[in-house]
Amino acid sequence: MSDFLFELGIQEVPVSEIKPIMGQLKNMFQLKLQENLVEFGEIETAATNKRFMLYFSKINERANDKEEQVKGPAKRIAYDENGKPTIALQKFLESNKVELSDLKELDTPKGTYLVVEKKIEGRPTNMILKEIIPTILKELTFSKTMVWNASRVNFIRPVKNLLALFDNRLISIEFAGHHSTSFTYGHILLSDGPVEVKSYREYCELLSKNFVILREDERKEKILSEIKDIEDEYKAHVRMDSHMLEDYIYNNEYPVVFCGEFDKKYLELPQEIISAFMINEKKLMPVFDKSNKLLNIFVGVSNIPDENHYVETGNERVIRATFEDAKFFWDNDRKDDFLALRGDLVNVTFHKDLGNFHEKSERIASLVEFLVKETNNFLLLEPLRDAAYHCKNDLVTRMVREFPSLQGIMGGLYMKEMDINPVTWKAVYGHYEPKGFGTAAMEDIGAGLLSMADKIDNAAAFLSKGMKISSSKDPYGIRRDANGIIKVIIDFKLEFNMNNFIRHAALKFGGDNEEIINDISQKLKELFLSRIENVFKDFLKIRYDVVNSILSSDDFNIYKMYMRANDVLKIVKTPSIEGLVALHRRLKNITKGSPIYNVTEDALVEKEEKLLFDVFKESKARIETSLLEHKYLDGCSQFLEMKPFIDSFFDKVMVNAEDRKLRENRIAFVQRLDQLLSKITDFSLIVEQ
Amino acid sequence: MSLQDIILKLQEYWANNGCYIASGYDNEVGAGTMTPDTFFRVLGKKPWKVAYWQPSRRPDDGRYAQNPNRVQKHNQFQVIMKPVPPDGQYLYLKSLQYLGVDIHNHDIKFDEDNWASPSLGAWGVGWQVMCDGLEISQFTYFQQAGGIELNPNSMEITYGIERLAAFLDVKNSIYDLEWGNHVTYAHLRTEEERQFSIYNFEYADIKLLRNLYSMYQKEATRLVAADLYLPAFDYVLKCSHTFNILDARKAVSVAERNVFMATMRNLAGAIAQKYVEATDNETRNEANHE
Numbered sequence: 001m002s003d004f005l006f007e008l009g010i011q012e013v014p015v016s017e018i019k020p021i022m023g024q025l026k027n028m029f030q031l032k033l034q035e036n037l038v039e040f041g042e043i044e045t046a047a048t049n050k051r052f053m054l055y056f057s058k059i060n061e062r063a064n065d066k067e068e069q070v071k072g073p074a075k076r077i078a079y080d081e082n083g084k085p086t087i088a089l090q091k092f093l094e095s096n097k098v099e100l101s102d103l104k105e106l107d108t109p110k111g112t113y114l115v116v117e118k119k120i121e122g123r124p125t126n127m128i129l130k131e132i133i134p135t136i137l138k139e140l141t142f143s144k145t146m147v148w149n150a151s152r153v154n155f156i157r158p159v160k161n162l163l164a165l166f167d168n169r170l171i172s173i174e175f176a177g178h179h180s181t182s183f184t185y186g187h188i189l190l191s192d193g194p195v196e197v198k199s200y201r202e203y204c205e206l207l208s209k210n211f212v213i214l215r216e217d218e219r220k221e222k223i224l225s226e227i228k229d230i231e232d233e234y235k236a237h238v239r240m241d242s243h244m245l246e247d248y249i250y251n252n253e254y255p256v257v258f259c260g261e262f263d264k265k266y267l268e269l270p271q272e273i274i275s276a277f278m279i280n281e282k283k284l285m286p287v288f289d290k291s292n293k294l295l296n297i298f299v300g301v302s303n304i305p306d307e308n309h310y311v312e313t314g315n316e317r318v319i320r321a322t323f324e325d326a327k328f329f330w331d332n333d334r335k336d337d338f339l340a341l342r343g344d345l346v347n348v349t350f351h352k353d354l355g356n357f358h359e360k361s362e363r364i365a366s367l368v369e370f371l372v373k374e375t376n377n378f379l380l381l382e383p384l385r386d387a388a389y390h391c392k393n394d395l396v397t398r399m400v401r402e403f404p405s406l407q408g409i410m411g412g413l414y415m416k417e418m419d420i421n422p423v424t425w426k427a428v429y430g431h432y433e434p435k436g437f438g439t440a441a442m443e444d445i446g447a448g449l450l451s452m453a454d455k456i457d458n459a460a461a462f463l464s465k466g467m468k469i470s471s472s473k474d475p476y477g478i479r480r481d482a483n484g485i486i487k488v489i490i491d492f493k494l495e496f497n498m499n500n501f502i503r504h505a506a507l508k509f510g511g512d513n514e515e516i517i518n519d520i521s522q523k524l525k526e527l528f529l530s531r532i533e534n535v536f537k538d539f540l541k542i543r544y545d546v547v548n549s550i551l552s553s554d555d556f557n558i559y560k561m562y563m564r565a566n567d568v569l570k571i572v573k574t575p576s577i578e579g580l581v582a583l584h585r586r587l588k589n590i591t592k593g594s595p596i597y598n599v600t601e602d603a604l605v606e607k608e609e610k611l612l613f614d615v616f617k618e619s620k621a622r623i624e625t626s627l628l629e630h631k632y633l634d635g636c637s638q639f640l641e642m643k644p645f646i647d648s649f650f651d652k653v654m655v656n657a658e659d660r661k662l663r664e665n666r667i668a669f670v671q672r673l674d675q676l677l678s679k680i681t682d683f684s685l686i687v688e689q
Numbered sequence: 690m691s692l693q694d695i696i697l698k699l700q701e702y703w704a705n706n707g708c709y710i711a712s713g714y715d716n717e718v719g720a721g722t723m724t725p726d727t728f729f730r731v732l733g734k735k736p737w738k739v740a741y742w743q744p745s746r747r748p749d750d751g752r753y754a755q756n757p758n759r760v761q762k763h764n765q766f767q768v769i770m771k772p773v774p775p776d777g778q779y780l781y782l783k784s785l786q787y788l789g790v791d792i793h794n795h796d797i798k799f800d801e802d803n804w805a806s807p808s809l810g811a812w813g814v815g816w817q818v819m820c821d822g823l824e825i826s827q828f829t830y831f832q833q834a835g836g837i838e839l840n841p842n843s844m845e846i847t848y849g850i851e852r853l854a855a856f857l858d859v860k861n862s863i864y865d866l867e868w869g870n871h872v873t874y875a876h877l878r879t880e881e882e883r884q885f886s887i888y889n890f891e892y893a894d895i896k897l898l899r900n901l902y903s904m905y906q907k908e909a910t911r912l913v914a915a916d917l918y919l920p921a922f923d924y925v926l927k928c929s930h931t932f933n934i935l936d937a938r939k940a941v942s943v944a945e946r947n948v949f950m951a952t953m954r955n956l957a958g959a960i961a962q963k964y965v966e967a968t969d970n971e972t973r974n975e976a977n978h979e
Contacts, residue, residue: 011778012816014801146814148773148830148842189792251798282822302796311796314821317861321758328752347942
């Protein structure tokens, strides 16, 4: 067994690119080695913003031998009438250096051919690696590339070193004007130049000695445990942002947590602003006390030990200047009449083909009014209409121009400062939430309704322009918007007909053209159905067949679908599910292909069908009441109470009667049963587990 | 270390590393990148190494002399190396050491920050260099200028001189710095910052500036047509500075901003094109002579 160490040393790569690059490298090495019949064991990988490392502790020294079949002449031309080899066959034997006895026959649709099996000896792995490494590096893809030297190679950042050791011997390769060497670099600030590496063990030791903690999990653990110490010391907690943690882990080869203070006077600024400036501007984390009050301290991660507190005091000076900036924006924005900024929105383009934000605010107002009425929140009508009109005003404030991530929040804060109705400012404050489905539950219903209005308007707008979305392409975040809407509906238990809401949104882009309105509505409906499916399956972990059975319903009411899905999940775990599935399939099979008929009670003749009809009338009312109250389990047991009557109906009564009138009346009856059961869900789609 | 010491040291360091030491440009510019010594010289094939101190104007960054770090006119030290040296990052770190930065005890990071100048049709890939959380430099590999793909590419390093000085002198505010020989930054700059902030944010005559902008633009267009691309570029710089004041004055809507940007970008593109044609001819003639 051999081993293989590869390191790509590179100038600082953006954090967001690191995992995708590491993933590609690992996959491509695996794939290309497999293609070349080289067997290998586990692959270790490690990455920082300055290096990508792969280590194969077990890899075959050579590729496996390969059997190859070489096709020769057709049998009918290989021998003459005397059974002697023809010239064609002789040539084939010669060129492949084989004997007559090595030949085999192969039957093909074109007749029988002569073939030989040839064994091809596997090549040494280091030769294969020499070929595939440059190919792999060339095939890597990045979100943005650059050129820096005469090789004109497009890459993520300039290459610093290429280390490739097979059984501790250098594999000589060339990529982007760089030749491989047996050197690597230690810490950019704490080591003195390149160090020579003779083996993987030495590689790890040298890096560790030169202040590089190679493993991601070790760096993570070091950061988290040092933060924990600070939390204990200040009896406080650090609200770690997950993106920030990634940044700390990958941007520091030798992470050291530091903690600094700032003047308490800056705590007069709204917490949201302080946090946003710390995190987005300075990569520092805010610290809160036990009652969630912001403290005048911060935490950051340095790439070197800070024994002299230089890093700490340096950051303290910087954060002070940053807060001065924040205060400048905050004070100056408040000099303007925030409500009057709405006039400026005519100059702010929503999208080049979709008008400006003034127009958008009008649409949001109309949509939120619709939602207020549909969800019986009439008291919110006036304050939410105001919120809709002004929710985009902050786009023209200095603060949001500088920090787009504060949009909505700033509008809310500026309105709060003006003593505007809390319903209004809170709605504006929170209307960009929720950002997708997997976030914390929303608390403010006004913000929820405004958010839905804004988000469906986004979706309708972009879909109306024929913008396509796919699993990899969603430039305007429409799918995330749809997920957000589903979340608001579930968080606040909002019941309304989605079709009406969709149509209302589509109306704004369809003008008077019914065809366009229908087209946009249809696209929105498809979007929501696919998002419901995704959210139910992936976030709520609901069985796929249960989700499918729910989606087949005509009742497009997301909260009801959610409640039904949860109850159906319980129903499918009961023993009666088998009978229920069989019954529903039977109902569907009998009525398949028939138009909808009317049932006439007088036209029922047999004892069993009359009896069932009496039971049905009584049950239907009870079941529908249960369903209205979202008691789908009850509804289901009530339906099951009818089962003996249905069974004996099917036993004794011929649905497909000769007489047309009789037949149509009975089919109609079965259709009513199917419709009633389908209100719970389409059980015929449930799959046996 | 005073600001003037930093400038002198950087000039010395980069001169020792092969750069010609230029003067800053005598026209308002938003950054060292906008001067002819960078904008033109990164184009075309000829190698180029230059370093210069460039006062730069950013009207929107004015803070009435009230912010410890932000000013509407700051001083940059600009280095261009074409082609890109293989050890650029190392040269840069060495320059910090030359200034007396103890790089073993300060958290120096190269943080992703790709640079783009939409008005010059220029962009590059690189980082902002952070030192204990303070941005002290911008490090960029130029990819395009005037809409033209660059080959060879250039490495650009821009030091923020005030930032560096505040860091080296451990001062909380740049106004506490010494420019040199007991002249203070506050003495030199406070009143200037105050007056220009008032002018840029409150007092600039929007109508006049709009007129000026269109006059500068016309003149630039006329000069490009006459193949006088060097003076034409001066008028693009005047357009750019005029636009920046209008922007600080909040007189430019988003839609309008795009129009302004497009006119400047088109002019810069045409100027770059003329320059490349002219220098390519020159290079060819030189080759013929030899």
